[in-house]
Amino acid sequence: MVHSQLAFDLFGQEVPDLASYQWIVANVSAGKDSMAMLTELVVHATAAGVMDRIVVVHADLGEAEWEGTRELAAEHAAAYGLRFEVVARTGSGLIDRIEERGMFPSADNRWCTSDFKRGPVRRLFTALVRESEAAGHRGQVRILNVMGLRADESPARRKLLAFSHDGAWTCPCPECRRRRALAEGYKARGQKVPKHAKPGWGASNTRRHVDTWLPVHAWTTADVWSAVWASGLRVHPAYAAGMPRLSCMFCILASRSALVRSAQLNPGPAARLAAVEARIGHRFRLDVSMAEIVAEAAATPEPPKVACWQG
Template identity: 70%
Template sequence: MVSRGQIAFDLPEFDDGPDLASYRWILANISGGKDSAAMLYELVRQADAAGVPRDRIVCVHAALGRAEWEGTRELAAEHAAAYGLRFEVVARTGADLVDRIAERGMFPDASNRWCTSDFKRGPVRRLMTSLVREAQDGGHLGRVRLLNVMGLRADESPARRRLLAFSHDGALTCPCQNCMLRRAALESAERRGVPCPKDKKPGHGASNTVRHVDTWHPVHAWSTDDVWSAVARSGLRPHPAYAAGMPRLSCSFCVLASRPALIRAAQLRPALAAEYAAIEAKTGHRFQNDLSMAEIIAEAERTKVATIPCWEG
């Protein structure tokens, strides 16, 4: 989930991460995967050290329907319960991801990741709205500070390498000083009829007039070995898909996955692979530009996948 409203903080106190005690809500995005399990372990460790009550931490799982690995939702709930944390499930209203692909007649791709915006970012922001109301009903005055925490890592892809470990999720309607300066730069450029530099524009993040949202990736610099070490220390149960050979617990069939990972997924979930192939045949849109699900299924039936490299997401 890439925040398109990232604004860097250069203040010394943020060198080691955010001031956790300054947030009314800390929202931990958990998928049931290894990275989110490591993130949750590190978040709870730092929150406890900072004296943050655990009732301020809310775990959220963005449900994708049958596109995700079986048992993922239940495992995410198990991970939250291990720390005694509140657990919320959010989802897009209407069709699940598989049916939505069929409705749209196209699969997501690297340049148009509508699956992320529609099924993760949008529903999570609705939960933020609900949490703000909850805080206000409890007597909170002024803007509500939320910290959105995710387990994205630099090792996963060039795009994630460019992410800031900690940033403000700025937006056009955010009244903070940095966003106001960006809004002024945009308005000035519009008056002069010239393009506003991308790095000067207000973001399209989650902040607004009632909530201040920052984004934190506490395991951004961690290696895969670091992650598995933290998972071992946490005692949290990994999803069985890892033992079956999958390198990541994304969608069972992620459009950004490597060919070997897709082949292995087709071996593990042949019925879902067949459903995607049927969508391809009906819509004429390939699962990946250079690889169809029909080809993946055919290769899965004749290939034994031994080593699966992690893919770039």
């Protein structure tokens, strides 16, 4: 078993009561942030005596994913002796789905995240609830959903709370009931329901109570790499090749230089996306086409200086 020699104590963030949850679901991509998240989670789960409640989940993106990602995610879980599950969208893969929809995802319409990550992970929640009920649990099953999102990554992620309830209209918890009553009041008066009065469309329902925890939300990139190197876990080779993140090979939020570098490293998938782009008549992104990325990658003999991106 690998043990991190470095614990950041969450930079003053409070650790949730891990023992109050039946399941602790750690979302991993095999990238640096989820590696740091997993090492930090293991520190606190070990202290709380709940390592057996952790389920590591990887949302497999299929052909849109960097080669070896799924296997590396499994390796990271195995290093800590943790249960590992893979989830994926039922049906066509991401590239085929782009062609079916006739459009690429965008910053304003990130259907790739909901269809290929959030939805499949919620099906795992359902399966875990069934496991608890089969073992004799009665009442809502408490699940802590743990992710490696960081404030430094983007303005949108900076607004996230390190700990929050994943509320929903059908969740019976006091806060969701309060918001539901507020929302119904606005509706009865024929008024638009403001955001603060909406319970949300989260993963909680009558059978499960889901909270979200971001253990490394306040960490810098330097903090993350320090934890990664101290953990002894193997790092994906895409980083050594110049990529700042291990997302989709061609994330619609990536910087242009990151897209060019990925196209140099993954010429086949890049060419396929360019062909899809031509067939559906929809650009990869408003400011850049995949055809332009492929051409720039071919015309750039040396690896570009890669800028990170906002996600």
